[in-house]
Amino acid sequence: MNFFQHGVASGDPLQDRVILWTRVTTAEPSEVQLEWEVAEDLSFQRIVCSGVTFAKIEDDHSVHVDAEGLNPGCHYFYRFHARGETSVTGRTKTLPVAGVGHLRFAQVSCSKFNAGFFNAYARIAERDDLDFLLHLGDYIYETANIPPSGQTAGAEIGRPFEPLHECKTLADYRMRYSQYRRDPDAQAMHAALPIIATVDDHEFADGAWRGGADVHEEDNDGPWAERLKVCFRVRWEWLPIRHPDPADTQRVYRSVQFGGLADLFLINTRTYRDQPVPAPEMNAPERTELGPEQREWLFREFEESKSRWQILGNPSVLSTTWRENISEEIKLPLLKTKLIAADGNGPDYDQWDGYPAEREQLLNLFRKHLGSTVVLSGDIHVGMVCEVEENPFEEKRDVVAVEFINSSITSQNLDDKMKWGYRTDSLKYEQAILREFPHVKWCDFDSHGFNIVDVTEERVQVEYWGVDTVTRRSKGVSLNSTWVVEHGTPKLLRIR
Numbered sequence: 001m002n003f004f005q006h007g008v009a010s011g012d013p014l015q016d017r018v019i020l021w022t023r024v025t026t027a028e029p030s031e032v033q034l035e036w037e038v039a040e041d042l043s044f045q046r047i048v049c050s051g052v053t054f055a056k057i058e059d060d061h062s063v064h065v066d067a068e069g070l071n072p073g074c075h076y077f078y079r080f081h082a083r084g085e086t087s088v089t090g091r092t093k094t095l096p097v098a099g100v101g102h103l104r105f106a107q108v109s110c111s112k113f114n115a116g117f118f119n120a121y122a123r124i125a126e127r128d129d130l131d132f133l134l135h136l137g138d139y140i141y142e143t144a145n146i147p148p149s150g151q152t153a154g155a156e157i158g159r160p161f162e163p164l165h166e167c168k169t170l171a172d173y174r175m176r177y178s179q180y181r182r183d184p185d186a187q188a189m190h191a192a193l194p195i196i197a198t199v200d201d202h203e204f205a206d207g208a209w210r211g212g213a214d215v216h217e218e219d220n221d222g223p224w225a226e227r228l229k230v231c232f233r234v235r236w237e238w239l240p241i242r243h244p245d246p247a248d249t250q251r252v253y254r255s256v257q258f259g260g261l262a263d264l265f266l267i268n269t270r271t272y273r274d275q276p277v278p279a280p281e282m283n284a285p286e287r288t289e290l291g292p293e294q295r296e297w298l299f300r301e302f303e304e305s306k307s308r309w310q311i312l313g314n315p316s317v318l319s320t321t322w323r324e325n326i327s328e329e330i331k332l333p334l335l336k337t338k339l340i341a342a343d344g345n346g347p348d349y350d351q352w353d354g355y356p357a358e359r360e361q362l363l364n365l366f367r368k369h370l371g372s373t374v375v376l377s378g379d380i381h382v383g384m385v386c387e388v389e390e391n392p393f394e395e396k397r398d399v400v401a402v403e404f405i406n407s408s409i410t411s412q413n414l415d416d417k418m419k420w421g422y423r424t425d426s427l428k429y430e431q432a433i434l435r436e437f438p439h440v441k442w443c444d445f446d447s448h449g450f451n452i453v454d455v456t457e458e459r460v461q462v463e464y465w466g467v468d469t470v471t472r473r474s475k476g477v478s479l480n481s482t483w484v485v486e487h488g489t490p491k492l493l494r495i496r
Helices: 119-126 170-182 184-192 224-238 292-304 328-336 356-367 414-418 426-436
Strands: 008-011 018-023 032-039 047-055 062-067 075-082 090-093 102-108 132-135 195-197 254-258 262-266 309-314 373-377 383-389 399-405 440-444 448-456 459-467 477-486 492-494
Touching: 008 075, 008 090, 008 184, 008 195, 018 032, 018 075, 018 090, 032 062, 047 062, 062 075, 062 224, 090 184, 102 119, 119 184, 119 448, 119 459, 170 184, 170 224, 195 262, 262 292, 292 356, 328 414, 328 426, 356 383, 356 399, 383 477, 383 492, 414 426, 426 440, 440 477, 440 492
Parallel strands: 102 132, 132 195, 262 309, 309 373, 373 399
Antiparallel strands: 008 018, 018 062, 032 047, 032 075, 075 090, 102 448, 254 262, 383 399, 383 440, 448 459, 459 477, 477 492
């Protein structure tokens, strides 16, 4: 019997420890004892720590080990043993200490199982130059295989969701995560490097907010608070997660320090926010995307940061994707990618555009770190590079930060939805968007892939990598664009 059908994973590294994860596949109701070991070398001749743990049925037989006593900024290898079987070997890395001069990681989001193969994960796993993977949310999709109107159906590629219906119960979410974690490309990625992750809405339900979701009906689906508890519980069971606050298992927001080079602030823009509403209601000054407690934490931590760079891990797009008197020429791509309201007459109030008062406060915070703030965003399934401004359409520019929005791992973008050829009809719309949105410096509405973020004292460089297809397993990958922001100025420079 193969006990380790879901592979291994590591995540939430610190300078002296990292969470190690695996799961035992068994029908036994009792707990299963496992041994684990961490070594400096692949042959496990130099073991630095080891121990015993138990896979318990109440945790869906998942295992989390906080491997302590490690050295900072070092690679380690790890594996598990159970009843004569040994897992695959994983590799992980701890965070650096003060004085580190270089950081390099992958940036991803939106991996929809029934929309495509995880070729981007496979290409990331093959690299040997990354410190970790930053996942900005939608690690899973909870939706039904045949979704309700307003959501995009999956591709006909033989990858239907398990279960076929929308996830709503503990068993449903466990089955969906199990399907994702059996995928060989996801397993390869997790075995290759640690993950640092936040959440978007599909870890819960489409359009999630503090009191519900677009597709959640309490009369049929039960209390939203109970569904959230289930979602956070199963996410912890299936990912290598360290709770930022053990007393609050639904807290995701936290900061990660990289030895004075950069502070990474991870936020949750879904389960604390007010319900998304269109204009004019969305303009109320008290409306919040972050929630009071998270906002107080973020503003305090951001203001107190003494690192060279401040990086915001932001699941929802910060830059505006709407303007008055928008031309008919660009309405189609913005509607199809949900970057404006469904009626075409206002901003997409599901993003930061729907919380303008709090966004203005956030931009004022960025001004205190002018020239050192970088925003990394996901969610919208298209790649964009933006200069973050409060009023981007005024003649006088007021750039306070830069934003790099990654494309999706597989979730459908413009050419998928329109069913025209890759990098064909989308090009004219992209050019029109660049003409009408001066703060958008580059966009790619077709590619699936990942970003590589490279940080030094002098600059942050972001590469946009695209895979050649997601409808089959393929090794094709290309570098589509490269951008640099130099420390001390919030201006962008394209070098490819």
